[in-house]
Amino acid sequence: MSENSMEHINKKEIGINNVPTEKLPDLPPKPFLTQLQGFWVTFSAMFKKVNTVQYPEVKEPTAPRFHGRHQLNRHPDGLEKCIGCELCAWACPADAILVEGADNTDEHRMSPGERYGEVYQINYLRCIFCGLCIEACPTRALTMTNEYELADETRGKLIFEKADLLAPLRQGMLMPPHPMYPDMDDTNYYKGEVPGAHPSQSPGGGNA
Protein backbone atom coordinates (compact mmCIF):
# COMPACT_ATOMS: atom_id res chain seq x y z
CA MET A 1 0.00 0.00 0.00
CA SER A 2 1.25 3.44 -0.82
CA GLU A 3 1.04 6.48 1.39
CA ASN A 4 -1.89 7.77 -0.68
CA SER A 5 -4.10 4.92 0.41
CA MET A 6 -4.57 6.73 3.70
CA GLU A 7 -6.54 9.35 1.84
CA HIS A 8 -9.25 6.90 0.84
CA ILE A 9 -9.99 5.89 4.36
CA ASN A 10 -12.85 7.83 5.78
CA LYS A 11 -11.50 10.10 8.45
CA LYS A 12 -14.20 9.00 10.84
CA GLU A 13 -12.76 5.51 10.81
CA ILE A 14 -9.51 6.75 12.23
CA GLY A 15 -11.41 7.81 15.28
CA ILE A 16 -8.71 9.51 17.24
CA ASN A 17 -8.89 12.67 15.14
CA ASN A 18 -12.59 13.01 15.81
CA VAL A 19 -12.36 13.01 19.55
CA PRO A 20 -13.30 16.57 20.50
CA THR A 21 -10.41 18.24 22.23
CA GLU A 22 -10.92 20.95 24.74
CA LYS A 23 -8.32 23.49 25.71
CA LEU A 24 -8.24 23.75 29.46
CA PRO A 25 -7.81 27.27 30.78
CA ASP A 26 -4.37 27.99 32.15
CA LEU A 27 -4.62 28.38 35.88
CA PRO A 28 -3.28 31.72 37.07
CA PRO A 29 -0.13 31.36 39.15
CA LYS A 30 -0.69 31.37 42.88
CA PRO A 31 0.56 34.38 44.86
CA PHE A 32 4.19 34.13 45.84
CA LEU A 33 3.56 33.66 49.55
CA THR A 34 1.04 30.90 48.84
CA GLN A 35 3.71 29.11 46.86
CA LEU A 36 6.01 29.23 49.84
CA GLN A 37 3.50 27.41 52.04
CA GLY A 38 5.08 24.13 51.00
CA PHE A 39 8.22 25.05 52.90
CA TRP A 40 6.23 25.39 56.07
CA VAL A 41 4.64 21.99 55.48
CA THR A 42 8.00 20.23 55.39
CA PHE A 43 9.49 22.33 58.16
CA SER A 44 6.62 21.72 60.59
CA ALA A 45 6.64 18.03 59.68
CA MET A 46 10.06 17.75 61.30
CA PHE A 47 8.52 18.35 64.71
CA LYS A 48 5.60 15.98 64.34
CA LYS A 49 5.36 12.38 65.41
CA VAL A 50 6.95 9.96 62.98
CA ASN A 51 4.93 7.13 61.50
CA THR A 52 7.77 4.64 61.60
CA VAL A 53 7.32 1.46 63.64
CA GLN A 54 10.67 0.32 65.01
CA TYR A 55 9.98 -3.11 63.63
CA PRO A 56 12.21 -5.75 65.16
CA GLU A 57 11.84 -4.16 68.60
CA VAL A 58 8.21 -3.12 68.25
CA LYS A 59 5.70 -5.32 66.48
CA GLU A 60 2.27 -4.07 65.70
CA PRO A 61 -0.54 -6.61 65.35
CA THR A 62 -1.61 -7.26 61.79
CA ALA A 63 -5.13 -6.82 60.49
CA PRO A 64 -7.21 -9.74 61.80
CA ARG A 65 -7.65 -11.22 58.34
CA PHE A 66 -4.02 -10.73 57.30
CA HIS A 67 -2.80 -13.54 55.03
CA GLY A 68 0.13 -15.08 56.84
CA ARG A 69 1.59 -18.55 57.19
CA HIS A 70 -0.84 -21.46 56.65
CA GLN A 71 -2.05 -23.83 59.33
CA LEU A 72 -3.46 -27.35 59.10
CA ASN A 73 -6.23 -27.58 61.68
CA ARG A 74 -7.40 -30.45 63.83
CA HIS A 75 -10.77 -31.71 65.00
CA PRO A 76 -11.44 -31.22 68.73
CA ASP A 77 -10.28 -34.78 69.47
CA GLY A 78 -6.97 -34.28 67.71
CA LEU A 79 -7.69 -35.97 64.38
CA GLU A 80 -6.53 -33.99 61.36
CA LYS A 81 -9.11 -32.17 59.30
CA CYS A 82 -7.17 -32.61 56.08
CA ILE A 83 -8.60 -35.39 53.89
CA GLY A 84 -5.88 -35.27 51.25
CA CYS A 85 -8.23 -34.18 48.46
CA GLU A 86 -5.62 -31.90 46.85
CA LEU A 87 -8.20 -29.22 46.08
CA CYS A 88 -5.88 -26.65 47.62
CA ALA A 89 -3.06 -27.75 45.37
CA TRP A 90 -5.32 -27.49 42.34
CA ALA A 91 -6.59 -24.09 43.35
CA CYS A 92 -3.11 -22.72 43.90
CA PRO A 93 -2.20 -20.31 41.08
CA ALA A 94 1.47 -20.37 42.02
CA ASP A 95 1.75 -24.15 42.20
CA ALA A 96 3.12 -23.87 45.70
CA ILE A 97 1.28 -26.77 47.37
CA LEU A 98 2.06 -30.46 47.13
CA VAL A 99 -0.35 -32.97 48.66
CA GLU A 100 -0.19 -36.73 48.59
CA GLY A 101 -3.17 -38.48 50.13
CA ALA A 102 -3.23 -41.94 51.72
CA ASP A 103 -5.92 -44.29 53.03
CA ASN A 104 -6.93 -44.33 56.66
CA THR A 105 -7.08 -47.78 58.22
CA ASP A 106 -8.49 -48.80 61.59
CA GLU A 107 -4.97 -49.34 62.90
CA HIS A 108 -3.62 -46.11 61.51
CA ARG A 109 -6.24 -43.36 61.47
CA MET A 110 -5.07 -39.79 61.06
CA SER A 111 -8.38 -38.19 60.08
CA PRO A 112 -12.07 -39.13 60.12
CA GLY A 113 -13.33 -40.71 56.90
CA GLU A 114 -11.44 -42.56 54.21
CA ARG A 115 -8.37 -40.50 53.37
CA TYR A 116 -5.82 -38.23 54.97
CA GLY A 117 -3.00 -36.09 53.70
CA GLU A 118 0.20 -38.07 54.08
CA VAL A 119 2.49 -35.53 52.49
CA TYR A 120 1.65 -31.88 52.75
CA GLN A 121 4.15 -29.25 51.61
CA ILE A 122 3.81 -25.54 50.99
CA ASN A 123 6.64 -23.83 49.20
CA TYR A 124 6.85 -20.31 50.61
CA LEU A 125 9.18 -19.24 47.84
CA ARG A 126 6.28 -19.65 45.46
CA CYS A 127 3.28 -18.88 47.66
CA ILE A 128 1.71 -15.50 46.92
CA PHE A 129 -0.61 -15.57 49.94
CA CYS A 130 -3.70 -15.14 47.82
CA GLY A 131 -5.81 -17.43 50.00
CA LEU A 132 -7.40 -19.37 47.14
CA CYS A 133 -6.32 -22.60 48.84
CA ILE A 134 -8.30 -21.63 51.93
CA GLU A 135 -11.36 -20.97 49.81
CA ALA A 136 -10.92 -24.29 48.07
CA CYS A 137 -10.56 -26.40 51.23
CA PRO A 138 -13.79 -28.36 51.79
CA THR A 139 -13.15 -29.18 55.46
CA ARG A 140 -11.62 -25.96 56.84
CA ALA A 141 -8.47 -27.97 57.31
CA LEU A 142 -6.36 -25.24 55.78
CA THR A 143 -6.52 -21.72 57.18
CA MET A 144 -4.06 -18.88 57.48
CA THR A 145 -2.45 -17.38 60.54
CA ASN A 146 -1.23 -13.83 61.00
CA GLU A 147 2.39 -14.93 61.19
CA TYR A 148 4.47 -13.03 58.65
CA GLU A 149 8.08 -13.58 59.67
CA LEU A 150 8.91 -16.18 57.07
CA ALA A 151 12.42 -15.27 56.01
CA ASP A 152 15.14 -17.91 56.10
CA GLU A 153 18.61 -18.61 54.77
CA THR A 154 18.09 -21.51 52.39
CA ARG A 155 15.51 -22.47 49.83
CA GLY A 156 15.00 -25.82 51.46
CA LYS A 157 13.98 -24.29 54.77
CA LEU A 158 11.21 -22.38 53.06
CA ILE A 159 9.42 -25.53 51.94
CA PHE A 160 7.23 -26.17 54.96
CA GLU A 161 6.37 -29.79 55.67
CA LYS A 162 3.21 -31.10 57.25
CA ALA A 163 4.86 -31.11 60.67
CA ASP A 164 5.62 -27.40 60.35
CA LEU A 165 2.11 -26.52 59.29
CA LEU A 166 0.01 -28.65 61.66
CA ALA A 167 -1.78 -26.87 64.47
CA PRO A 168 -0.53 -27.79 67.94
CA LEU A 169 -2.48 -30.16 70.15
CA ARG A 170 -4.78 -28.24 72.46
CA GLN A 171 -6.60 -29.12 75.66
CA GLY A 172 -8.57 -32.35 75.23
CA MET A 173 -6.85 -33.40 72.02
CA LEU A 174 -5.05 -36.66 71.45
CA MET A 175 -2.13 -37.16 69.12
CA PRO A 176 -3.28 -39.20 66.10
CA PRO A 177 -3.28 -41.91 64.92
CA HIS A 178 -6.22 -42.98 67.02
CA PRO A 179 -9.75 -44.25 66.32
CA MET A 180 -12.74 -42.00 65.72
CA TYR A 181 -15.04 -40.87 68.53
CA PRO A 182 -17.33 -43.77 69.47
CA ASP A 183 -20.65 -43.87 67.63
CA MET A 184 -19.70 -40.99 65.39
CA ASP A 185 -18.78 -40.96 61.73
CA ASP A 186 -17.05 -38.43 59.49
CA THR A 187 -20.33 -36.54 58.98
CA ASN A 188 -20.59 -35.91 62.72
CA TYR A 189 -17.01 -34.73 62.68
CA TYR A 190 -17.80 -32.44 59.77
CA LYS A 191 -20.80 -30.97 61.56
CA GLY A 192 -18.65 -30.23 64.58
CA GLU A 193 -20.49 -32.58 66.90
CA VAL A 194 -17.36 -34.07 68.40
CA PRO A 195 -16.81 -32.40 71.79
CA GLY A 196 -13.24 -33.62 72.42
CA ALA A 197 -11.27 -36.77 72.81
CA HIS A 198 -13.18 -39.71 74.39
CA PRO A 199 -11.26 -41.90 76.86
CA SER A 200 -11.77 -44.85 74.57
CA GLN A 201 -9.74 -43.10 71.83
CA SER A 202 -6.49 -43.07 73.79
CA PRO A 203 -4.03 -45.92 73.18
CA GLY A 204 -5.39 -48.91 75.06
CA GLY A 205 -8.18 -46.71 76.41
CA GLY A 206 -10.92 -48.86 74.87
CA ASN A 207 -9.94 -51.84 76.95
CA ALA A 208 -9.57 -50.03 80.25
Next chain:
Amino acid sequence: MTNAELLATDPGWLIAVKALLIFAVCVVLTIMAVWGERRIVARMQFRVGPNRVGKFGLLQALADGVKLALKEDLIPTAADKIVFIIAPIISATTCFMSFAVIPFTGEVTIFGHKSAMQLSDLPVGVLYVLAIASIGVYGIVLAGWSSGSTYPLLGGLRSSAQVISYEVAMGLSLVAVFIYAGSMSTSEIVVAQQKWWYAVVLFPSFVIYSISMVGETNRAPFDLAEAEGELVGGFHTEYSSLKFALFFLAEYVNIIAVSSLATTLFLGGYRALPGLTFTESWLGGWMGLIWFSAKVLAFFFVFVWLRGTLPRLRYDQFMQFGWKVLIPVSLLWIMIVATLRVLSLKSASRPVVMAFAGGVVVIIMVINIIYDRSQQRKARVGIEPDAPTSFAVPRLPEVK
Protein backbone atom coordinates in the same frame (compact mmCIF):
# COMPACT_ATOMS: atom_id res chain seq x y z
CA MET B 1 46.67 42.82 60.45
CA THR B 2 44.77 41.59 57.45
CA ASN B 3 44.58 37.93 56.61
CA ALA B 4 46.83 38.44 53.58
CA GLU B 5 49.60 39.91 55.75
CA LEU B 6 49.20 37.14 58.33
CA LEU B 7 49.38 34.42 55.72
CA ALA B 8 52.45 35.88 54.09
CA THR B 9 54.54 34.87 57.11
CA ASP B 10 53.23 31.30 57.31
CA PRO B 11 55.99 28.67 57.48
CA GLY B 12 55.75 25.72 55.13
CA TRP B 13 54.75 23.20 57.77
CA LEU B 14 51.80 25.34 58.83
CA ILE B 15 50.52 25.52 55.25
CA ALA B 16 50.77 21.74 55.03
CA VAL B 17 48.88 21.33 58.31
CA LYS B 18 46.16 23.67 57.11
CA ALA B 19 45.79 21.87 53.78
CA LEU B 20 45.54 18.55 55.58
CA LEU B 21 43.00 19.96 58.01
CA ILE B 22 40.83 21.29 55.20
CA PHE B 23 40.89 17.94 53.47
CA ALA B 24 40.13 15.96 56.63
CA VAL B 25 37.38 18.28 57.76
CA CYS B 26 35.74 18.20 54.35
CA VAL B 27 35.72 14.40 54.22
CA VAL B 28 34.38 14.06 57.76
CA LEU B 29 31.87 16.80 57.12
CA THR B 30 30.68 14.94 54.02
CA ILE B 31 30.05 11.83 56.07
CA MET B 32 28.16 13.86 58.66
CA ALA B 33 26.31 15.76 55.95
CA VAL B 34 25.04 12.58 54.33
CA TRP B 35 23.80 11.38 57.68
CA GLY B 36 22.29 14.76 58.54
CA GLU B 37 20.58 15.08 55.22
CA ARG B 38 19.02 11.64 55.44
CA ARG B 39 17.83 12.27 58.98
CA ILE B 40 16.36 15.67 58.20
CA VAL B 41 14.65 14.62 54.99
CA ALA B 42 13.29 11.60 56.83
CA ARG B 43 11.79 13.79 59.54
CA MET B 44 10.22 15.97 56.87
CA GLN B 45 8.55 12.84 55.50
CA PHE B 46 7.40 11.51 58.87
CA ARG B 47 10.15 8.93 58.95
CA VAL B 48 13.08 8.37 61.31
CA GLY B 49 15.93 7.90 58.87
CA PRO B 50 19.05 5.84 59.49
CA ASN B 51 19.22 4.98 63.19
CA ARG B 52 20.82 1.53 63.29
CA VAL B 53 24.55 1.93 62.70
CA GLY B 54 26.09 3.54 65.73
CA LYS B 55 24.39 5.96 68.07
CA PHE B 56 21.54 7.72 66.21
CA GLY B 57 22.81 6.06 63.04
CA LEU B 58 25.80 8.40 63.06
CA LEU B 59 28.04 5.81 61.43
CA GLN B 60 25.59 5.06 58.63
CA ALA B 61 27.46 7.09 56.03
CA LEU B 62 30.73 5.49 57.12
CA ALA B 63 29.22 2.04 56.70
CA ASP B 64 27.92 3.05 53.26
CA GLY B 65 31.38 4.24 52.35
CA VAL B 66 32.96 0.96 53.41
CA LYS B 67 30.31 -0.91 51.44
CA LEU B 68 31.04 1.22 48.37
CA ALA B 69 34.76 0.63 48.66
CA LEU B 70 34.30 -3.13 48.88
CA LYS B 71 32.10 -3.30 45.79
CA GLU B 72 33.29 -4.59 42.45
CA ASP B 73 34.78 -1.82 40.33
CA LEU B 74 33.25 -2.19 36.88
CA ILE B 75 34.51 -0.52 33.74
CA PRO B 76 32.10 -0.97 30.83
CA THR B 77 33.52 -2.47 27.64
CA ALA B 78 32.38 0.50 25.61
CA ALA B 79 33.96 2.98 27.99
CA ASP B 80 36.99 5.08 27.18
CA LYS B 81 39.09 3.63 29.96
CA ILE B 82 41.53 6.43 30.70
CA VAL B 83 38.95 9.21 30.64
CA PHE B 84 36.56 7.03 32.58
CA ILE B 85 39.08 6.79 35.40
CA ILE B 86 40.22 10.42 35.23
CA ALA B 87 36.70 11.91 35.35
CA PRO B 88 35.87 11.12 38.99
CA ILE B 89 39.36 12.20 40.01
CA ILE B 90 38.81 15.60 38.40
CA SER B 91 35.48 15.92 40.15
CA ALA B 92 36.80 14.97 43.55
CA THR B 93 39.97 17.06 43.45
CA THR B 94 38.51 20.30 42.13
CA CYS B 95 35.77 20.36 44.73
CA PHE B 96 38.37 20.58 47.51
CA MET B 97 40.42 23.25 45.80
CA SER B 98 38.00 26.11 46.27
CA PHE B 99 38.43 25.83 50.05
CA ALA B 100 41.97 27.17 49.68
CA VAL B 101 40.81 30.78 49.61
CA ILE B 102 37.94 30.57 52.10
CA PRO B 103 38.79 32.43 55.33
CA PHE B 104 37.52 30.32 58.22
CA THR B 105 38.77 32.66 60.93
CA GLY B 106 40.37 36.04 61.37
CA GLU B 107 43.59 36.38 63.34
CA VAL B 108 44.26 33.34 65.53
CA THR B 109 47.24 31.64 67.11
CA ILE B 110 48.04 28.21 65.67
CA PHE B 111 50.80 26.33 67.57
CA GLY B 112 52.19 29.59 68.86
CA HIS B 113 52.19 31.10 65.40
CA LYS B 114 50.07 34.13 64.54
CA SER B 115 48.07 33.28 61.46
CA ALA B 116 44.55 32.86 60.13
CA MET B 117 42.64 29.70 59.21
CA GLN B 118 42.91 30.29 55.53
CA LEU B 119 45.23 28.44 53.20
CA SER B 120 46.07 31.34 50.93
CA ASP B 121 44.70 34.77 50.22
CA LEU B 122 44.63 35.52 46.51
CA PRO B 123 43.82 39.06 45.43
CA VAL B 124 41.38 37.45 42.96
CA GLY B 125 40.19 34.70 45.31
CA VAL B 126 36.59 34.62 44.17
CA LEU B 127 37.57 34.42 40.52
CA TYR B 128 39.75 31.48 41.45
CA VAL B 129 36.74 29.75 43.02
CA LEU B 130 34.69 30.33 39.87
CA ALA B 131 37.51 28.99 37.72
CA ILE B 132 37.81 25.86 39.85
CA ALA B 133 34.05 25.33 39.69
CA SER B 134 34.27 25.45 35.90
CA ILE B 135 36.99 22.82 35.86
CA GLY B 136 34.75 20.66 38.05
CA VAL B 137 32.29 20.51 35.16
CA TYR B 138 34.88 18.56 33.19
CA GLY B 139 34.56 15.73 35.67
CA ILE B 140 30.86 15.47 34.97
CA VAL B 141 30.91 15.90 31.21
CA LEU B 142 33.84 13.54 30.74
CA ALA B 143 32.22 10.95 32.97
CA GLY B 144 29.07 11.13 30.87
CA TRP B 145 30.93 10.96 27.62
CA SER B 146 33.45 8.26 28.49
CA SER B 147 30.89 5.81 29.88
CA GLY B 148 29.98 4.79 26.34
CA SER B 149 26.32 4.63 27.21
CA THR B 150 23.28 6.73 26.39
CA TYR B 151 21.94 7.74 29.77
CA PRO B 152 25.26 8.92 31.15
CA LEU B 153 25.85 10.89 27.96
CA LEU B 154 22.50 12.64 28.26
CA GLY B 155 23.03 13.20 31.97
CA GLY B 156 26.51 14.56 31.41
CA LEU B 157 25.29 16.93 28.69
CA ARG B 158 22.42 18.12 30.80
CA SER B 159 24.51 18.71 33.81
CA SER B 160 27.29 20.52 31.99
CA ALA B 161 24.73 22.74 30.23
CA GLN B 162 23.15 23.38 33.58
CA VAL B 163 26.32 24.13 35.46
CA ILE B 164 27.61 26.43 32.72
CA SER B 165 24.31 28.34 32.49
CA TYR B 166 24.04 28.82 36.20
CA GLU B 167 27.65 29.78 36.50
CA VAL B 168 26.87 32.83 34.38
CA ALA B 169 24.13 33.92 36.76
CA MET B 170 26.36 33.10 39.70
CA GLY B 171 29.26 35.11 38.35
CA LEU B 172 27.00 38.06 37.62
CA SER B 173 25.55 37.99 41.11
CA LEU B 174 29.07 38.20 42.51
CA VAL B 175 29.90 41.27 40.45
CA ALA B 176 27.72 43.40 42.71
CA VAL B 177 29.74 42.16 45.67
CA PHE B 178 33.01 43.09 43.94
CA ILE B 179 31.68 46.54 43.14
CA TYR B 180 30.70 47.15 46.73
CA ALA B 181 33.70 45.57 48.43
CA GLY B 182 36.16 47.00 45.93
CA SER B 183 38.07 43.72 46.04
CA MET B 184 37.95 40.14 44.85
CA SER B 185 39.88 38.81 47.78
CA THR B 186 37.67 36.70 50.03
CA SER B 187 39.16 37.94 53.28
CA GLU B 188 38.81 41.58 52.26
CA ILE B 189 35.18 41.02 51.30
CA VAL B 190 34.58 39.63 54.77
CA VAL B 191 36.24 42.67 56.32
CA ALA B 192 34.18 44.96 54.07
CA GLN B 193 31.02 43.51 55.60
CA GLN B 194 31.87 44.82 59.03
CA LYS B 195 28.89 47.15 59.12
CA TRP B 196 26.29 45.45 56.95
CA TRP B 197 26.14 41.99 55.50
CA TYR B 198 25.92 41.96 51.73
CA ALA B 199 22.93 39.64 52.06
CA VAL B 200 21.09 42.76 53.25
CA VAL B 201 22.74 45.45 51.16
CA LEU B 202 22.74 43.42 47.96
CA PHE B 203 19.68 41.31 48.65
CA PRO B 204 18.84 40.58 44.96
CA SER B 205 22.40 39.36 44.41
CA PHE B 206 22.10 37.14 47.44
CA VAL B 207 18.86 35.62 46.14
CA ILE B 208 20.32 35.05 42.68
CA TYR B 209 23.45 33.50 44.13
CA SER B 210 21.42 31.23 46.42
CA ILE B 211 19.35 29.97 43.51
CA SER B 212 22.25 29.52 41.15
CA MET B 213 24.38 27.72 43.73
CA VAL B 214 21.69 25.04 43.92
CA GLY B 215 21.78 24.78 40.13
CA GLU B 216 25.56 24.77 40.21
CA THR B 217 25.77 21.81 42.57
CA ASN B 218 23.20 19.68 40.72
CA ARG B 219 20.98 19.49 43.77
CA ALA B 220 17.22 19.14 44.08
CA PRO B 221 15.11 20.76 42.70
CA PHE B 222 17.70 21.26 39.97
CA ASP B 223 19.09 17.71 40.01
CA LEU B 224 18.16 17.09 36.39
CA ALA B 225 21.52 15.56 35.68
CA GLU B 226 20.72 12.57 37.82
CA ALA B 227 16.96 12.56 37.34
CA GLU B 228 16.39 8.99 38.52
CA GLY B 229 13.06 8.69 36.77
CA GLU B 230 14.44 9.68 33.40
CA LEU B 231 18.15 9.01 33.25
CA VAL B 232 18.70 6.22 35.77
CA GLY B 233 21.65 7.87 37.52
CA GLY B 234 22.65 10.45 34.94
CA PHE B 235 26.37 10.88 34.37
CA HIS B 236 27.36 8.35 37.05
CA THR B 237 25.10 5.51 35.88
CA GLU B 238 28.02 3.33 34.84
CA TYR B 239 30.18 4.10 37.85
CA SER B 240 30.56 1.78 40.79
CA SER B 241 32.71 1.25 43.84
CA LEU B 242 35.26 3.91 44.77
CA LYS B 243 34.84 5.87 41.55
CA PHE B 244 31.19 6.35 42.37
CA ALA B 245 32.14 7.23 45.91
CA LEU B 246 34.35 9.99 44.54
CA PHE B 247 31.42 11.55 42.70
CA PHE B 248 29.34 11.22 45.83
CA LEU B 249 32.05 12.90 47.86
CA ALA B 250 32.42 15.64 45.24
CA GLU B 251 28.72 16.42 45.34
CA TYR B 252 28.69 16.99 49.08
CA VAL B 253 32.00 18.81 49.22
CA ASN B 254 30.68 21.07 46.46
CA ILE B 255 27.61 21.85 48.52
CA ILE B 256 29.80 22.81 51.43
CA ALA B 257 32.05 24.80 49.11
CA VAL B 258 29.28 26.92 47.61
CA SER B 259 27.77 27.37 51.07
CA SER B 260 31.12 28.54 52.37
CA LEU B 261 31.44 30.98 49.50
CA ALA B 262 27.92 32.26 50.15
CA THR B 263 28.78 32.67 53.81
CA THR B 264 31.97 34.52 52.97
CA LEU B 265 30.49 36.84 50.37
CA PHE B 266 27.05 37.53 51.77
CA LEU B 267 26.78 36.52 55.41
CA GLY B 268 29.87 38.14 56.83
CA GLY B 269 32.04 35.01 56.78
CA TYR B 270 33.61 34.25 60.15
CA ARG B 271 32.14 37.38 61.73
CA ALA B 272 29.48 37.05 64.41
CA LEU B 273 25.82 37.80 63.93
CA PRO B 274 25.02 41.50 64.18
CA GLY B 275 24.60 42.42 67.84
CA LEU B 276 26.83 39.54 68.98
CA THR B 277 30.11 41.02 67.80
CA PHE B 278 31.52 40.89 71.35
CA THR B 279 31.77 37.08 70.93
CA GLU B 280 34.37 37.48 68.17
CA SER B 281 37.24 37.84 70.60
CA TRP B 282 36.29 34.71 72.56
CA LEU B 283 38.52 31.63 72.38
CA GLY B 284 41.33 33.78 71.01
CA GLY B 285 39.59 34.36 67.68
CA TRP B 286 38.61 30.74 67.18
CA MET B 287 35.02 31.75 67.85
CA GLY B 288 35.06 32.89 64.21
CA LEU B 289 35.32 29.28 63.11
CA ILE B 290 32.20 28.43 65.11
CA TRP B 291 30.25 31.29 63.56
CA PHE B 292 31.46 30.28 60.13
CA SER B 293 30.45 26.64 60.61
CA ALA B 294 27.07 27.66 61.96
CA LYS B 295 26.37 29.74 58.88
CA VAL B 296 27.55 27.01 56.51
CA LEU B 297 25.42 24.43 58.30
CA ALA B 298 22.43 26.75 58.05
CA PHE B 299 23.00 26.86 54.30
CA PHE B 300 23.28 23.11 54.22
CA PHE B 301 19.97 22.84 56.04
CA VAL B 302 18.40 25.02 53.35
CA PHE B 303 19.77 22.66 50.72
CA VAL B 304 18.13 19.74 52.49
CA TRP B 305 14.95 21.70 53.05
CA LEU B 306 14.72 22.48 49.34
CA ARG B 307 15.20 18.83 48.54
CA GLY B 308 12.48 17.83 50.96
CA THR B 309 10.03 20.39 49.64
CA LEU B 310 10.31 21.01 45.93
CA PRO B 311 9.75 18.61 43.05
CA ARG B 312 12.30 18.45 40.26
CA LEU B 313 11.97 21.06 37.52
CA ARG B 314 11.39 20.21 33.92
CA TYR B 315 14.56 20.72 31.90
CA ASP B 316 13.23 23.43 29.56
CA GLN B 317 11.66 25.35 32.43
CA PHE B 318 14.92 25.14 34.28
CA MET B 319 16.95 26.50 31.38
CA GLN B 320 14.36 29.19 30.70
CA PHE B 321 14.52 30.26 34.31
CA GLY B 322 18.30 30.49 34.15
CA TRP B 323 18.67 32.36 30.89
CA LYS B 324 15.47 34.40 30.73
CA VAL B 325 15.04 35.34 34.37
CA LEU B 326 18.19 35.01 36.44
CA ILE B 327 20.71 36.42 33.96
CA PRO B 328 18.69 39.46 32.77
CA VAL B 329 17.66 40.29 36.31
CA SER B 330 21.23 40.12 37.57
CA LEU B 331 22.48 42.21 34.63
CA LEU B 332 19.91 44.87 35.42
CA TRP B 333 20.75 44.71 39.09
CA ILE B 334 24.46 45.12 38.41
CA MET B 335 23.77 48.24 36.37
CA ILE B 336 21.74 49.71 39.21
CA VAL B 337 24.35 48.79 41.80
CA ALA B 338 27.16 50.17 39.67
CA THR B 339 25.35 53.45 39.15
CA LEU B 340 24.59 53.78 42.85
CA ARG B 341 28.18 53.00 43.70
CA VAL B 342 29.54 55.57 41.29
CA LEU B 343 27.10 58.12 42.64
CA SER B 344 28.19 57.48 46.20
CA LEU B 345 31.91 57.43 45.29
CA LYS B 346 31.51 60.75 43.52
CA SER B 347 29.83 61.82 46.76
CA ALA B 348 26.61 62.77 45.08
CA SER B 349 24.06 64.35 47.34
CA ARG B 350 21.51 62.16 49.03
CA PRO B 351 18.57 63.54 46.97
CA VAL B 352 20.33 62.55 43.74
CA VAL B 353 20.85 58.98 44.96
CA MET B 354 17.28 58.82 46.17
CA ALA B 355 16.02 60.20 42.88
CA PHE B 356 17.95 57.58 40.96
CA ALA B 357 16.70 54.74 43.18
CA GLY B 358 13.15 56.09 42.91
CA GLY B 359 13.47 56.35 39.15
CA VAL B 360 14.55 52.72 38.91
CA VAL B 361 11.60 51.61 41.01
CA VAL B 362 9.19 53.62 38.86
CA ILE B 363 10.64 52.19 35.63
CA ILE B 364 10.33 48.64 36.95
CA MET B 365 6.74 49.26 37.98
CA VAL B 366 5.86 50.74 34.58
CA ILE B 367 7.40 47.76 32.80
CA ASN B 368 5.48 45.45 35.07
CA ILE B 369 2.18 47.23 34.39
CA ILE B 370 2.74 47.19 30.63
CA TYR B 371 3.56 43.49 30.79
CA ASP B 372 0.42 42.75 32.80
CA ARG B 373 -1.72 44.70 30.35
CA SER B 374 -0.33 42.81 27.39
CA GLN B 375 -0.93 39.53 29.17
CA GLN B 376 -4.53 40.50 29.86
CA ARG B 377 -5.07 41.57 26.27
CA LYS B 378 -3.68 38.29 25.07
CA ALA B 379 -6.03 36.45 27.40
CA ARG B 380 -9.02 38.43 26.08
CA VAL B 381 -8.25 37.68 22.45
CA GLY B 382 -8.15 34.04 23.36
CA ILE B 383 -6.06 31.40 21.73
CA GLU B 384 -7.16 29.91 18.45
CA PRO B 385 -7.98 26.23 18.88
CA ASP B 386 -5.21 24.14 17.47
CA ALA B 387 -5.69 23.02 13.91
CA PRO B 388 -6.48 19.31 13.76
CA THR B 389 -3.19 17.55 13.56
CA SER B 390 -2.70 14.27 11.81
CA PHE B 391 -1.54 11.78 14.34
CA ALA B 392 0.68 8.94 13.32
CA VAL B 393 -1.94 6.25 13.76
CA PRO B 394 -1.52 2.68 12.53
CA ARG B 395 -3.19 1.87 9.26
CA LEU B 396 -6.68 0.41 9.55
CA PRO B 397 -7.43 -2.96 8.01
CA GLU B 398 -8.45 -2.62 4.37
CA VAL B 399 -12.21 -2.40 3.81
CA LYS B 400 -13.45 -4.37 0.83
